[in-house]
Amino acid sequence: MNYTLNQLQIFVKVAQTKSITRASEELNLTQPAVSIQIKNFQSQFELPLIEIVGKKVYLTDFGKEIATSAEEIIEQVYAINYKMRAFQGQLFGRLKISIVSTGKYVIPYFLTDFLKENQGVELSMDVTNRGKVIESLKNNEVDFSLVSLPIDGDQYDYMDLLSNELFLVGNPELVAQNPAFNQNQLPSNLPIIFREPGSGTRMTMESFLENQEIHVVKKIELMSNEAVKQAVIAGLGYSIMPIIGIKNELQNGSLVIIPQKGLPITTQWKLVWNHGKKHSPVAKAFLQYVMEHKDRISQKYFK
Known part of the structure; x- marks a missing residue:
């Protein structure tokens, strides 16, 4: 076995999106580049990882097991980097957000200064429809989501941002x-x-x-x-x-x-997260930042 961290990351993204095209868009790579890396990764296993029907990717049972292990490996690599930065007194980690499509006109203004102040923070943001935003919350795949209407159920906490x-x-x-x-x-x-x-x-x-x-x-x-x-x-x-x-x-x-x-x-643009979620240091810092600065941001950019 001689797979690379890059191959693991690409395979996980393909597994998550179930699409070579979507994975290439989210990774800012060309489709041929993603296909080549998936082929090279597959060549190291005797059992198939994926099946492609039409343009849709389906994971085999073995592929699902490898995707789970790959995610764990990637998380461990990030954890090592986070710990190093933490010892250096820096805020370091990933902030994962899913937003409804119209939210792209809102959330950047609440992120810009936070990311400038914390250079070690990486942003992973999925702009999608409401159904997928809710799904990502239910699956605990993100730290926060941005919606304009409350979500059914009492398992969520909210913070109003602006009208x-x-x-x-x-x-x-x-x-x-x-x-x-x-x-x-x-x-x-x-x-x-x-x-x-x-x-x-x-x-x-x-x-x-x-x-x-x-x-x-x-x-x-x-x-x-x-x-x-x-x-x-x-x-x-x-x-x-x-x-x-x-x-x-x-x-x-x-x-x-x-x-x-x-x-x-x-309606109200709302930042939402799972009730009782144990936020990472990065997520805690972002939540605190938004609480302290949301009124100023709203007045400056959305008055």
Whole structure:
């Protein structure tokens, strides 16, 4: 056996993502580079580690055992580095966070100064949909998550960071051409663009439409906030979107807010973690930093 730490890290990432493509993106490597390292790693075992069906990767039972051992080895290597840094009086370790896609407009402002002050801290951040964020919390795979709606169950602790306001928006030319818009009721034939099922924004939209007794005749469903934004700009339809992700578009006039009864909807961006979780020194330091500086960050960047 002559496998390298790099091969272990790549194999673990492929095992976690179940995709060569996704693993290469998260590792900032090319797909051929990842495939070659997986092939070299596999060559050292007589039993197969993975099976590829279509473009999806499936771990064999033996592969699952090796992935578990590889994770333990990587953690031990990190622990050695952490201990060395700790003896030198430095904060050192990994901070693992999962966030819903719109959260990418929020969390960087709470991380920047913390990471600058603690050069030995490595950040691992997964930007994904709400369902996977909740799954990563349940599996205790992350230190913290960022969501805009509470998660069902009482096994989580929360810290409010700032308000999340959602408005009905549309292409300004189409809005100007539609005289049916008013303060009380949306036009019945309005094409509405939704996020995918399970999205926090989708849940908020559906609750609003139900409460206002608005029946959507034409529904368009897209998988990311950015895709929804571009579709609205292009005039495919209208959507209810968090203002935090469309500030530039509102300022340059490619989107306009359409005043409606019951809007804006206000939720809260929340940092969430498992109740009773034993935080690492890095996670403890980050939590303390956010508690002390969240009001200043909110005023400076989100006023």
